[in-house]
Amino acid sequence: MKKKKIITIILSIVIITSLGIFLGVYFFLNTITPFGYTIQNAFPNLSFSAPVGIYSPNDGTNRLFVLEQGGKIYTFNNTLNTSEKYLFMDISDIISTGGERGLLGLTFHPNFSINGYFFLDYTNTTGDSIISRFKINNGDNNSGNKSSQKIILTVEQPYSNHNGGQIAFGPDNYLYIGLGDGGSAGDPLGNAQNRENLLGSILRIDINSGDPYNISLDNPFYGNTNGYREEIFAFGLRNPWRFSFDPITGLLWTGDVGQSSWEEIDIIESGKNYGWNAYEGTHLYNPGTNVTTIEHPIFEYGHLIGHSITGGFVYRGSQLSGLYGKYVYGDFEYGQIWALEYDEIHGTNNTILVDTNLQITSFGIDNQKELYFCAFDGNLYKLVTT
Numbered sequence: 001m002k003k004k005k006i007i008t009i010i011l012s013i014v015i016i017t018s019l020g021i022f023l024g025v026y027f028f029l030n031t032i033t034p035f036g037y038t039i040q041n042a043f044p045n046l047s048f049s050a051p052v053g054i055y056s057p058n059d060g061t062n063r064l065f066v067l068e069q070g071g072k073i074y075t076f077n078n079t080l081n082t083s084e085k086y087l088f089m090d091i092s093d094i095i096s097t098g099g100e101r102g103l104l105g106l107t108f109h110p111n112f113s114i115n116g117y118f119f120l121d122y123t124n125t126t127g128d129s130i131i132s133r134f135k136i137n138n139g140d141n142n143s144g145n146k147s148s149q150k151i152i153l154t155v156e157q158p159y160s161n162h163n164g165g166q167i168a169f170g171p172d173n174y175l176y177i178g179l180g181d182g183g184s185a186g187d188p189l190g191n192a193q194n195r196e197n198l199l200g201s202i203l204r205i206d207i208n209s210g211d212p213y214n215i216s217l218d219n220p221f222y223g224n225t226n227g228y229r230e231e232i233f234a235f236g237l238r239n240p241w242r243f244s245f246d247p248i249t250g251l252l253w254t255g256d257v258g259q260s261s262w263e264e265i266d267i268i269e270s271g272k273n274y275g276w277n278a279y280e281g282t283h284l285y286n287p288g289t290n291v292t293t294i295e296h297p298i299f300e301y302g303h304l305i306g307h308s309i310t311g312g313f314v315y316r317g318s319q320l321s322g323l324y325g326k327y328v329y330g331d332f333e334y335g336q337i338w339a340l341e342y343d344e345i346h347g348t349n350n351t352i353l354v355d356t357n358l359q360i361t362s363f364g365i366d367n368q369k370e371l372y373f374c375a376f377d378g379n380l381y382k383l384v385t386t
Contacts, residue, residue: 045083051374054364059113069102089144104165159183180239187277195228204233220271236274242311255311264297306331
């Protein structure tokens with residue numbers, strides 16, 4: 001009896017010790033120590049249907065714009081108790097939606113306050129990706145003119161998923177466009193490593209000259225003789241769902257949604273290959289893929305932690321001083337929000353800020369660079385300190 005009791009005690013110690021080691025490694029590797037933040041409804045009197053983007057026009061007004069996946073754009077005054085939203089434009093009749101299709105991206109021309117131009121990324125009724133320019137109705141900043149559409153770029157999509165959808169002007173005033181690998185699973189057509197098409201890439205075009213655009217002379221594949229598309233700025237991406245520029249450093253941060261096991265964060269640089277589908281993150285995925293030199297992600301996390309990264313922003317606001325200079329991002333499936341610190345010397349430090357039960361679709365910043373995010377429950381949220 002005494003011997004049996006000793007064995008039981010020893011087994012208990014082994015189990016407890018093993019569990020402690022496992023949890024210690026888990027918390028160390030994924031740095032998920034709570035950090036003193038919570039979320040609150042940023043505009044409790046407003047709600048939306050499947051919001052997928054929050055944007056500021058940076059035109060001196062205190063407005064925000066929200067995209068609904070189904071094709072509507074709303075605008076409203078950026079004050080806590082606002083209860084009025086205005087239908088800015090509705091393109092639901094010219095898009096396909098559902099799953100990963102729909103109205104996916106919006107950006108405003110750097111001179112929007114003067115020329116009234118804004119740009120949309122959506123999937124049309126046949127499922128292809130469309131990048132179009134629109135203009136506001138004369139004299140009405142709260143109304144977009146649907147009939148002013150000028151199609152800038154059409155990209156055929158072989159499948160219904162992995163459409164990317166982010167568009168944004170960089171600090172160089174060129175338009176950057178994120179495109180997924182064309183869909184299905186595993187990139188069966190090899191698009192992300194094929195620079196003869198635009199899929200699986202981030203593009204960079206000059207919409208201020210040319211008709212409908214020009215290619216900058218310093219684009220990495222400008223003037224190549226290999227048949228590569230000159231619009232490509234970087235390639236080897238699976239589905240870059242949300243990228244953003246740090247306004248201080250100018251770095252282009254991208255969350256690239258993973259396939260089977262790994263989600264990744266990349267800092268995108270001109271001409272570089274980010275590995276998909278030879279690699280998923282830093283891990284070999286398809287050894288048969290012929291690739292050039294790979295630029296691995298600066299950070300990755302496994303599917304025990306999250307399952308679909310939603311790229312965010314390097315925080316440059318003033319309300320959350322503890323997050324200044326950190327990349328804040330989330331996960332659509334699991335609902336966590338993290339802050340990632342990175343520099344080339346010290347590497348990365350990833351900290352969980354809050355664990356929610358929300359399907360986080362996108363982050364956005366206002367004209368004061370304060371951070372918001374939206375979720376499929378229809379609300380807009382912001383982080384606050386506890």
